[in-house]
Structures are given as structure tokens and as C-alpha cells.
Amino acid sequence: MSDKSMKTATKIVSLGREKKYSKGVINPPVFRASTVVFDTLDDMRHAAKHKHEGELFYGRRGTPTHFGFQAAIAGLEGGAGTALYPSGAAAISAALLAFLKAGDHLLMVDSVYEPTRDLCNKLLANYGIETTYYDPLIGEGIQALIRPNTKVLFVESPGSITMEVQDVPTLARIAHEHGMVVILDNTWASPINSRPFELGVDISIQAATKYIVGHSDVMIGTATANAAHWDKLREHSYLLGQTTSPDDVYLAARGLRTLGVRMAQHEKNALAVANWLAARPEVDHLRHPAFPSCPGHAFFKRDFTASNGLFSFVLKDGSSDAMQAFVEGMDHFKMGFSWGGFESLILWVNGIQNIRSATTWDSSKPLIRVHIGLEDPEDLIADLEQGFARYNQLMGR
Numbered sequence: 101m102s103d104k105s106m107k108t109a110t111k112i113v114s115l116g117r118e119k120k121y122s123k124g125v126i127n128p129p130v131f132r133a134s135t136v137v138f139d140t141l142d143d144m145r146h147a148a149k150h151k152h153e154g155e156l157f158y159g160r161r162g163t164p165t166h167f168g169f170q171a172a173i174a175g176l177e178g179g180a181g182t183a184l185y186p187s188g189a190a191a192i193s194a195a196l197l198a199f200l201k202a203g204d205h206l207l208m209v210d211s212v213y214e215p216t217r218d219l220c221n222k223l224l225a226n227y228g229i230e231t232t233y234y235d236p237l238i239g240e241g242i243q244a245l246i247r248p249n250t251k252v253l254f255v256e257s258p259g260s261i262t263m264e265v266q267d268v269p270t271l272a273r274i275a276h277e278h279g280m281v282v283i284l285d286n287t288w289a290s291p292i293n294s295r296p297f298e299l300g301v302d303i304s305i306q307a308a309t310k311y312i313v314g315h316s317d318v319m320i321g322t323a324t325a326n327a328a329h330w331d332k333l334r335e336h337s338y339l340l341g342q343t344t345s346p347d348d349v350y351l352a353a354r355g356l357r358t359l360g361v362r363m364a365q366h367e368k369n370a371l372a373v374a375n376w377l378a379a380r381p382e383v384d385h386l387r388h389p390a391f392p393s394c395p396g397h398a399f400f401k402r403d404f405t406a407s408n409g410l411f412s413f414v415l416k417d418g419s420s421d422a423m424q425a426f427v428e429g430m431d432h433f434k435m436g437f438s439w440g441g442f443e444s445l446i447l448w449v450n451g452i453q454n455i456r457s458a459t460t461w462d463s464s465k466p467l468i469r470v471h472i473g474l475e476d477p478e479d480l481i482a483d484l485e486q487g488f489a490r491y492n493q494l495m496g497r
């Protein structure tokens with residue numbers, strides 16, 4: 101049965117569970133190894149030759165636990181192969197280092213995940229790699245920023261915190277006209293809500309820590325490449341010594357099997373909460389890609405099949421005390437960063453203007469980011485209503 105003949109829900113359940121990975125049980129078991137031993141030189145040579153096709157060769161190159169999960173993610177994202185990393189951040193650094201060298205120039209979206217910005221400014225800069233940040237809504241304007249030494253275009257859509265949706269096909273087309281590699285942080289879409297390779301990207305990254313794991317208890321990252329870039333990505337990741345624990349991979353693969361139903365419920369709950377928020381007098385606008393108030397909403401409608409539980413909303417105003425009272429007294433929303441689990445989260449994000457350089461942010465309007473979990477949305481709305489009551493009291497309303 102080929103991947104192409106299956107619908108997404110079937111792929112989520114079936115890919116990477118073939119007998120060569122599972123050995124006949126349902127979930128490919130935790131297969132631990134450092135040393136792989138051979139009886140004959142011929143066996144050793146055979147394994148060396150086929151080490152990229154699922155033959156056991158050396159622990160760092162993975163075991164059937166890894167191979168099954170890699171096959172599942174590659175199949176879902178639609179790429180030629182998937183490399184695994186101990187975190188999403190490690191996947192991002194490995195992908196960038198595979199395609200950049202001293203003297204190169206990188207185009208990085210301004211609304212990128214903050215640790216990715218830090219990587220560029222604090223590490224890549226020291227390696228002689230220069231970064232220019234661009235407006236997530238730049239579109240065709242990207243052309244003007246490309247130099248002879250620009251080698252990589254990095255996109256993240258929607259952007260972290262501020263949620264701008266990018267015109268990825270246009271950006272990728274222009275980047276390819278200049279021979280650049282296009283790397284996408286595809287974490288928000290997960291492997292099921294967009295078709296990154298059909299949009300023109302070369303590498304699609306997942307912080308699998310988020311929705312793939314789905315239970316807030318494992319760190320893991322993936323980078324999936326198209327055929328033209330897979331060998332280089334795999335080899336560079338190996339050179340960097342990247343490896344993942346089979347226990348963590350097992351949990352990620354276990355989480356993956358329910359990704360479809362979880363995502364559908366996150367989306368439904370988040371839309372219920374977002375619709376309620378949109379009608380609140382305190383709310384200036386929603387930064388939810390499925391709402392017209394979100395910059396780049398038209399690209400969301402064109403390039404994504406669904407949304408999820410993560411979005412932001414901007415208030416018209418709010419003192420520090422009022423914002424603190426809003427977010428501190430919640431029953432169900434806990435304050436925390438790493439989203440994508442079954443539980444709801446809330447963050448009052450301060451200082452966005454400090455992590456933007458190609459665009460400006462009006463810091464007088466407070467932004468709250470929420471992750472809507474699998475609780476009943478009525479309980480979540482009641483929790484937010486209490487938050488607004490505490491906020492309004494301190495705002496003297």
C-alpha cells in the first residue's frame with residue numbers, strides 16, 4: 101500500500117507501524133542500542149551499505165523504534181526523509197548549519213520563535229553567517245533583500261506570538277530563482293494541517309515536543325527534507341552527533357497515533373473560545389489565523405486545511421497590575437511556554453518590540469497568547485470571564 105492511496109487520518113494511524121518496525125506488535129517497541137554486532141564481515145559490509153535503508157549499523161544511526169517514527173513523519177509531511185533531534189531547537193540549528201557556512205547570508209522572518217533569533221544573533225553571527233530579518237508579510241519584496249551570498253530563506257508560518265501568516269509559495273519561488281534553500285518551521289501546522297513541500301519548501305521542521313508528543317512530557321524535534329536536500333541534511337545531522345532516546349521516540353510515536361482527533365478537538369475548542377473573545381469589549385483584535393483580523397489570513401485560507409489550539413489576542417489597553425491579575429488567578433489556564441499538550445495555557449507576552457527588528461509592535465496594547473486544551477470550552481470561557489472581571493476591577497471599570 102503506497103502512502104498516496106491513504107487519507108491523512110489513515111496515515112496517522114498506519115505509517116511506520118509496518119512489521120519491519122513493529123516486529124508484529126501494534127506499537128514499534130523501545131529498541132535500545134549502542135553496539136550492533138555482526139557474525140561475519142559480509143554481514144557488517146551489508147549493514148554498512150544499507151545503513152540508510154533501515155539496516156541496524158550503529159546506535160547513533162537509530163534503531164527500528166527511530167526508523168518507524170521517521171517513516172511516519174516523512175510520510176505525513178510528504179518529504180523524502182526525516183532526521184530526529186533531541187528538541188525542536190536542535191532540529192532548527194542542525195538544519196541551518198547544514199546549509200550555511202562562513203560568509204553566507206541568511207534571510208530570517210522577523211516573527212520567528214525567539215530561540216531561533218537568539219541562535220542567529222548569538223551563534224551563527226560568531227561563525228561568520230550574517231542574518232537579515234524580514235517582515236513576515238513582505239511577499240514579493242523579499243527580492244530586494246537577496247544578495248549574491250544569500251543561501252537560506254527561513255520561514256515560520258504563522259509566526260510565534262504575533263501569528264502573521266506568510267505567503268510561503270511566493271517566498272519559496274523567489275528564493276529558488278536565486279538557488280536558495282527554503283527552511284520552514286512547520287510546528288504550528290503539525291504534519292497534518294499543511295502540505296509544506298507542495299508550498300515549495302525544501303526542509304520542514306517540527307518541534308514534535310508540541311502536538312506530535314501531545315502530552316507535554318517529551319522534548320523531540322524532526323527535520324524532513326525533499327529528495328534534493330535529504331542526503332545533506334542527514335549527513336550533517338550525523339556529523340553533529342544528533343541522536344534521540346528510543347524511549348522518547350516511542351512516546352512521540354504513541355502520541356502521533358491520536359494527532360488527528362486531538363487536533364480536531366483543539367481547533368473546535370479554540371474557535372469556541374476565540375469567538376467568545378472576539379465579542380469582548382476589552383479585546384482589540386484576535387491574532388488567530390482563521391480570523392480575518394490576523395495578518396496573512398488569506399494565506400491561511402489558501403495554504404492550511406485547519407487551525408489548532410494556539411492563538412493570541414490583543415487588548416485595547418491594560419496596566420501591569422491588571423494584566424497580572426488577569427493571568428495569575430486562573431483555574432484551568434496555567435502559565436507556561438511549551439504548548440501542544442492536552443492542557444490549556446496562558447501567557448501575557450511583554451516586550452514583543454524587543455524581539456522584532458524589521459517590523460514594529462505597538463507595546464501599549466497587551467498581548468495574551470493562549471493554548472486551548474481539551475477541557476470543555478465552557479469551563480475555559482468561565483475562567484477567562486473571571487480573568488476579565490479581575491482585570492476590569494483593577495482598570496477601575
Ligand SMILES: *Cc1c(COP(=O)(O)O)cnc(C)c1O
Nearest residue numbers: 187188189213285287307309320
Ligand atoms: C517550541 C517551538 C520550538 C522549539 O521546540 P523545542 O522542542 O522546545 O526545542 C521551535 N519552533 C516553534 C515554532 C516552537 O513553538
